Amino acid sequence: MLKIDLKGKVAFIAGVADDQGYGWAIAKALAEAGARIIVGTWPPALKIFKTALEMGKYDESRKLSNGELMEIESIYPLDAVYDDMDSVPAEILENKRYKGIDPFAIAEVAERIKKDYGEIDVLVHSLANGPEVKNDLLETSRQGYLAAMSASAYSFVSILRHFGPIMPAGSATVSLTYLASERVIPGYGGGMSSAKAALESDTRTLAWEAGQKWKVRVNTISAGALASRAAKAIGFIDKMKLYADKNAPLNKDLHAMEVGNTAAFLLSDLASAISGTTIYVDNGLHAMGVAIDSPTLV
Numbered sequence: 001m002l003k004i005d006l007k008g009k010v011a012f013i014a015g016v017a018d019d020q021g022y023g024w025a026i027a028k029a030l031a032e033a034g035a036r037i038i039v040g041t042w043p044p045a046l047k048i049f050k051t052a053l054e055m056g057k058y059d060e061s062r063k064l065s066n067g068e069l070m071e072i073e074s075i076y077p078l079d080a081v082y083d084d085m086d087s088v089p090a091e092i093l094e095n096k097r098y099k100g101i102d103p104f105a106i107a108e109v110a111e112r113i114k115k116d117y118g119e120i121d122v123l124v125h126s127l128a129n130g131p132e133v134k135n136d137l138l139e140t141s142r143q144g145y146l147a148a149m150s151a152s153a154y155s156f157v158s159i160l161r162h163f164g165p166i167m168p169a170g171s172a173t174v175s176l177t178y179l180a181s182e183r184v185i186p187g188y189g190g191g192m193s194s195a196k197a198a199l200e201s202d203t204r205t206l207a208w209e210a211g212q213k214w215k216v217r218v219n220t221i222s223a224g225a226l227a228s229r230a231a232k233a234i235g236f237i238d239k240m241k242l243y244a245d246k247n248a249p250l251n252k253d254l255h256a257m258e259v260g261n262t263a264a265f266l267l268s269d270l271a272s273a274i275s276g277t278t279i280y281v282d283n284g285l286h287a288m289g290v291a292i293d294s295p296t297l298v
């Protein structure tokens with residue numbers, strides 16, 4: 001029987017802070033395939049995530065098909081806008097949400113993971129941030145635009161640069177992108193659409209570079225709307241979900257695990273010849289040219 005087998009592989013998922021987002025669903029699918037799960041969590045969300053996990057708040061969503069609970073072996077604080085601890089500004093180091101925690105910049109997290117695990121076989125980038133996401137692009141400041149680019153696109157370049165050397169030949173990475181990179185989604189502002197366009201373009205360039213350098217594959221999943229914590233912050237996610245349910249070819253709800261399962265496939269040897277690609281997991285919405293529920297069509 002053909003099956004996704006990641007038994008014993010170490011999977012690092014950057015961008016997990018609750019059980020609602022795509023990072024969690026990908027972790028779960030990877031755990032179903034036998035991978036060992038370690039995650040990177042944004043420092044401001046770290047304490048609340050660890051406490052909720054310890055208190056059993058996520059036990060229901062940790063349940064795997066064999067009845068066992070997904071184990072998260074290690075949680076590393078990670079702020080992906082900093083390449084190394086020397087570049088972290090003093091006011092962040094002094095901030096109470098960052099004070100007293102382990103080094104959280106990308107280089108130091110990669111070092112710690114190398115020390116703890118030696119290598120990783122799977123790398124997932126499931127994080128994004130755009131402080132001005134509610135602003136139209138025309139109303140986005142330079143600072144807000146660059147912040148969206150830094151957290152949501154450059155973060156992947158830097159993470160791959162630091163983790164590539166500890167990824168064996170044949171291992172793979174996946175990031176998460178969104179249709180707003182190539183089609184207009186009014187309301188997805190603050191430079192986030194630009195950041196996703198950069199992430200998709202970088203997926204191709206990095207597939208070439210990481211393929212040559214380490215024989216590591218690089219792909220991105222263009223996921224449909226999901227009411228995650230990050231998406232709720234944008235404000236119109238419920239409408240986007242409803243729109244997708246009505247207008248996508250498959251006319252059904254999109255489940256986070258459908259993205260998780262696709263990621264597990266892309267990160268496994270079954271996808272050994274796939275690199276540099278954007279894979280749509282959106283019930284087919286990206287293929288539509290008209291909204292079939294538009295009043296002008298009915």
Ligand SMILES: NC(=O)c1ccc[n+]([C@@H]2O[C@H](COP(=O)([O-])OP(=O)(O)OC[C@H]3O[C@@H](n4cnc5c(N)ncnc54)[C@H](O)[C@@H]3O)[C@@H](O)[C@H]2O)c1
Nearest residue numbers: 017021022042079080127128129176178225226228230231
């Ligand atoms: N929810 C959607 O509708 C949707 C659609 C397509 C793509 N995506 C993408 O999926 C990915 C995961 O997002 P999600 O919607 O599942 O929400 P989520 O809230 O589960 O994940 C976003 C994560 O990013 C983390 N984060 C923010 N800034 C960070 C930083 N500087 N360093 C490290 N971590 C940071 C947050 O703490 C959070 O855990 C993102 O790239 C997002 O753009 C989401």
